[in-house]
Amino acid sequence: MKIGMIGCGNMGGALARAIAENLGTEDALLLADFLPEKAGALAKELSAEVADNPTIAMFCDYIFLAVKPQMMADMLADIAPVLAERTADKKPFVLVSMAAGLSMEKITTMAQGNYPVIRIMPNTPAQVCEGMILYTVNELVRPDCVKTFIEMMTFAGKLDFLPEHLMDAGSAVSGCGPAFVCLFLEALADGGVACGLPRDKALKYAAQTLKGTAELVMKTGQHPGALKDAVCSPAGTTIAGVQALEESAFRAAAMKAVVAAYKRTMELGK
Numbered sequence: 001m002k003i004g005m006i007g008c009g010n011m012g013g014a015l016a017r018a019i020a021e022n023l024g025t026e027d028a029l030l031l032a033d034f035l036p037e038k039a040g041a042l043a044k045e046l047s048a049e050v051a052d053n054p055t056i057a058m059f060c061d062y063i064f065l066a067v068k069p070q071m072m073a074d075m076l077a078d079i080a081p082v083l084a085e086r087t088a089d090k091k092p093f094v095l096v097s098m099a100a101g102l103s104m105e106k107i108t109t110m111a112q113g114n115y116p117v118i119r120i121m122p123n124t125p126a127q128v129c130e131g132m133i134l135y136t137v138n139e140l141v142r143p144d145c146v147k148t149f150i151e152m153m154t155f156a157g158k159l160d161f162l163p164e165h166l167m168d169a170g171s172a173v174s175g176c177g178p179a180f181v182c183l184f185l186e187a188l189a190d191g192g193v194a195c196g197l198p199r200d201k202a203l204k205y206a207a208q209t210l211k212g213t214a215e216l217v218m219k220t221g222q223h224p225g226a227l228k229d230a231v232c233s234p235a236g237t238t239i240a241g242v243q244a245l246e247e248s249a250f251r252a253a254a255m256k257a258v259v260a261a262y263k264r265t266m267e268l269g270k
């Protein structure tokens with residue numbers, strides 16, 4: 001099997017690393033980027049091959065489209081003749097798009113053919129095998145191709161199927177979420193520094209606390225509200241902190257961040 005990555009930036013690079021972990025001896029990973037040096041450096045790290053976009057379009061079974069949404073139309077227009085030629089020769093392939101806000105219908109329109117498309121919404125923790133990858137497929141993707149795709153992505157993190165009409169909402173939570181979480185993490189650490197902790201210790205304590213609490217929610221299945229209650233003793237220290245967060249409308253701010261990201265995704269997808 002041949003897997004191609006067009007675009008080796010933040011997300012393309014992260015997914016290429018995850019895919020490289022799971023390549024069989026018969027498989028090949030081909031990398032392309034505007035800047036061949038960028039693809040070259042990644043290829044060296046992953047023992048992958050550098051290629052150009054038409055080569056990936058011609059030979060890869062899974063063609064990952066990892067360019068910014070605003071670059072997608074031009075990039076697909078360039079490879080559209082190759083995809084058409086390949087289809088005429090009855091050589092199947094699957095397009096895998098990760099572009100925020102672009103529907104599978106838009107991708108096939110840009111690619112100028114009614115092709116199998118898997119639309120995914122990954123996030124940056126995929127770099128450390130802890131990504132949340134939402135995916136949806138159009139009717140042309142065969143079930144065995146979905147199975148192979150899921151196996152291919154094992155090292156990127158957790159995968160979850162979502163119907164396409166919910167992808168933008170999902171993206172606003174898990175695609176944009178790392179930025180929101182990092183703001184909170186940084187603020188927690190800043191608070192520690194304000195109380196006299198050295199920066200490195202404050203950051204370590206904040207990061208491990210976020211990670212551990214998330215694990216607790218996922219492993220116990222308990223509601224976050226119940227876990228919050230469990231650490232708030234009457235007239236204690238934690239409830240004093242919770243009150244300060246509530247007075248600053250912390251939860252409303254977090255909800256607004258997700259809704260704002262969702263609305264912006266809708267605007268960009270028009």
Ligand SMILES: NC(=O)c1ccc[n+]([C@@H]2O[C@H](COP(=O)([O-])OP(=O)(O)OC[C@H]3O[C@@H](n4cnc5c(N)ncnc54)[C@H](OP(=O)(O)O)[C@@H]3O)[C@@H](O)[C@H]2O)c1
Pocket residue numbers: 006007008009010011012013032033034035038053065066067068069071074075098099100121122123124175
């Ligand atoms: N970053 C995230 O957290 C995140 C999360 C979920 C989904 N995504 C999606 O992932 C996709 C990539 O985002 P990103 O953050 O990885 O962007 P990025 O860091 O800018 O990477 C895109 C790469 O593609 C290259 N490129 C642009 N046009 C190309 C072309 N025609 N042929 C080959 N390479 C080309 C760019 O080169 P230049 O830099 O020279 O233009 C850049 O190296 C986007 O669709 C985004 O919506 C990103």
